[in-house]
Amino acid sequence: MSAIIYALTNPIFKNFVFYAAASTVKMMAMSLLTSRKRFAKNVFSNPEDIPLGNKNQAKVTFTDPDVERVRRNHLNDIENILPFVVIGMFYVATNPNAMLALWHFRIFFFSRIFHTIAYQLPLPQPSRAIGYTIGYLTTISMAVQLFRALLK
Amino acid sequence: MSAIIYALTNPIFKNFVFYAAASTVKMMAMSLLTSRKRFAKNVFSNPEDIPLGNKNQAKVTFTDPDVERVRRNHLNDIENILPFVVIGMFYVATNPNAMLALWHFRIFFFSRIFHTIAYQLPLPQPSRAIGYTIGYLTTISMAVQLFRALLK
Amino acid sequence: MSAIIYALTNPIFKNFVFYAAASTVKMMAMSLLTSRKRFAKNVFSNPEDIPLGNKNQAKVTFTDPDVERVRRNHLNDIENILPFVVIGMFYVATNPNAMLALWHFRIFFFSRIFHTIAYQLPLPQPSRAIGYTIGYLTTISMAVQLFRALLK
Numbered sequence: 001m002s003a004i005i006y007a008l009t010n011p012i013f014k015n016f017v018f019y020a021a022a023s024t025v026k027m028m029a030m031s032l033l034t035s036r037k038r039f040a041k042n043v044f045s046n047p048e049d050i051p052l053g054n055k056n057q058a059k060v061t062f063t064d065p066d067v068e069r070v071r072r073n074h075l076n077d078i079e080n081i082l083p084f085v086v087i088g089m090f091y092v093a094t095n096p097n098a099m100l101a102l103w104h105f106r107i108f109f110f111s112r113i114f115h116t117i118a119y120q121l122p123l124p125q126p127s128r129a130i131g132y133t134i135g136y137l138t139t140i141s142m143a144v145q146l147f148r149a150l151l152k
Numbered sequence: 153m154s155a156i157i158y159a160l161t162n163p164i165f166k167n168f169v170f171y172a173a174a175s176t177v178k179m180m181a182m183s184l185l186t187s188r189k190r191f192a193k194n195v196f197s198n199p200e201d202i203p204l205g206n207k208n209q210a211k212v213t214f215t216d217p218d219v220e221r222v223r224r225n226h227l228n229d230i231e232n233i234l235p236f237v238v239i240g241m242f243y244v245a246t247n248p249n250a251m252l253a254l255w256h257f258r259i260f261f262f263s264r265i266f267h268t269i270a271y272q273l274p275l276p277q278p279s280r281a282i283g284y285t286i287g288y289l290t291t292i293s294m295a296v297q298l299f300r301a302l303l304k
Numbered sequence: 305m306s307a308i309i310y311a312l313t314n315p316i317f318k319n320f321v322f323y324a325a326a327s328t329v330k331m332m333a334m335s336l337l338t339s340r341k342r343f344a345k346n347v348f349s350n351p352e353d354i355p356l357g358n359k360n361q362a363k364v365t366f367t368d369p370d371v372e373r374v375r376r377n378h379l380n381d382i383e384n385i386l387p388f389v390v391i392g393m394f395y396v397a398t399n400p401n402a403m404l405a406l407w408h409f410r411i412f413f414f415s416r417i418f419h420t421i422a423y424q425l426p427l428p429q430p431s432r433a434i435g436y437t438i439g440y441l442t443t444i445s446m447a448v449q450l451f452r453a454l455l456k
Contacts, residue, residue, distance in 0.1 A: 006158050006310050008397050008453070017394045018454050024390045025447050031383060031440065045376055048426050052433070072197055078230060078382060079183060085390050086176045086237050090169045093160050122200050129204070136183065143177050149160070150170050158310050224349055230382060231335060238328045238389050242321045245312050274352050281356070288335065295329050301312070302322050 005093050012101050016092050019105035023081045023112055030074035033120075037067045073119045076132070077112065084108050084139045091142040094149035104138050111135035157245050164253050168244050171257035175233045175264055182226035185272075189219045225271045228284070229264065236260050236291045243294040246301035256290050263287035309397050316405050320396050323409035327385045327416055334378035337424075341371045377423045380436070381416065388412050388443045395446040398453035408442050415439035 008014045038044055042053045043064040050058045062068070088105065115131030122128065160166045190196055194205045195216040202210045214220070240257065267283030274280065312318045342348055346357045347368040354362045366372070392409065419435030426432065 004156060004159075004308060006397070007308075013397075014454065017397065017450070021391060021394050021447060021450055021454075024387050025444075028383075028387050028440070028443065046373070046423075046426065048429050048432075052429050069198070074383065078386075079180075079226065082230075082234060082386060082390075083176050083180050086234075087173060090173050093158070093165075093169065119198075122198065125200050125204050128198075128200075136180070139180065140177075143173060146169070146173055150166065150173075156308060156311075221350070231332075231378065234382075234386060235328050235332050238386075239325060242325050245310070245317075245321065271350075274350065277352050277356050280352075288332070291332065292329075295325060298321070298325055302318065302325075 019109045027077040108138040171261045179229040260290040323413045331381040338374045412442040
């Protein structure tokens with residue numbers, strides 16, 4: 001293992017970078033969606049934000065169901081995508097089978113896309129729960145392989 | 153410093169990976185604990201989740217004290233464990249003393265385990281505050297050493 | 305690209321480490337500010353924390369405007385600084401122009417400092433929105449360059 005793991009010349013790292021960056025950008029998109037919902041519903045979280053909205057209708061509230069749904073989705077991304085990035089980064093250091101690794105990255109990314117669609121439409125449960133669980137187990141699978149490699 | 157820092161052949165990085173991954177998995181476990189509390193108390197955060205619970209009792213609420221306690225613990229992990237991972241990753245690049253580094257990683261990890269126990273039982277204060285502060289200062293200690301190395 | 309990217313001998317990585325660590329420490333400082341506001345206003349989030357405050361006035365509440373303002377600022381940091389760290393780390397792997405990279409890191413860091421000042425004073429809008437948007441676009445700019453390099 002004298003080759004450089006963390007370089008784009010390593011196809012496993014390159015694939016990880018692609019899916020980890022795509023997942024992170026997807027998570028960042030939740031901020032835009034929150035903004036759009038805030039302006040559509042004229043609800044803000046700070047008094048000084050009121051002049052940004054429609055003057056007569058804008059108000060401060062933390063209970064608008066549409067805005068809070070996007071916020072919960074965003075927080076759920078933070079709770080799942082960032083651990084994927086951390087565990088995935090370390091998993092790459094174990095020099096896993098390239099195809100196995102690629103499928104972990106792909107399945108995670110698409111499970112989170114599906115989770116977001118299921119959350120925002122919303123689709124009836126257990127749609128969102130399935131998307132969530134697949135992503136969660138993908139990260140756990142990488143963690144298990146990582147700990148096996150570390151403790152060997 | 154021509155050796156490769158970020159490889160499992162570097163024992164400092166290997167130790168960091170172990171404790172950073174263990175801390176991240178511990179953080180992920182808070183999701184399972186939230187789920188368990190939601191089903192035990194029949195409280196959910198989305199109307200479409202109601203059919204997953206006990207049909208006659210399940211309701212949407214954001215004020216259940218047991219569920220919210222786990223949620224606060226989870227968010228506190230996010231606020232502390234992810235900075236530890238970031239600062240720790242960079243700290244490893246400074247090629248610190250191996251034993252000093254290992255103790256930083258160990259103390260951080262066990263301070264967060266203790267913090268979680270103190271939060272969930274709960275233990276009387278200042279138990280949780282002590283667990284929190286030890287973890288926080290461990291990350292700050294690595295940050296101070298990092299900035300010293302960067303500005304040298 | 306046989307040189308080691310992720311080592312402090314690479315000035316692009318070194319600059320990234322400096323600004324990413326500075327942004328992370330700034331984010332961690334929000335915890336101290338939350339604590340300070342909690343003790344100043346005697347408002348806590350757990351019943352067992354009451355004895356830490358002024359005994360006759362301390363109470364549990366989640367609606368104190370000063371504390372919640374700091375909390376929102378902290379969460380906004382998490383939503384923006386951690387994606388910057390992830391995308392920036394990967395962007396460094398593309399071996400970008402050193403000066404271009406440095407300005408991305410600098411602009412991001414100072415936009416978040418300005419965002420925090422605008423949030424906490426608070427400054428009238430669109431001050432905070434401008435600070436936020438500049439930081440957001442800096443990360444997106446790095447992501448665009450990253451995907452271009454990956455798909456080349």
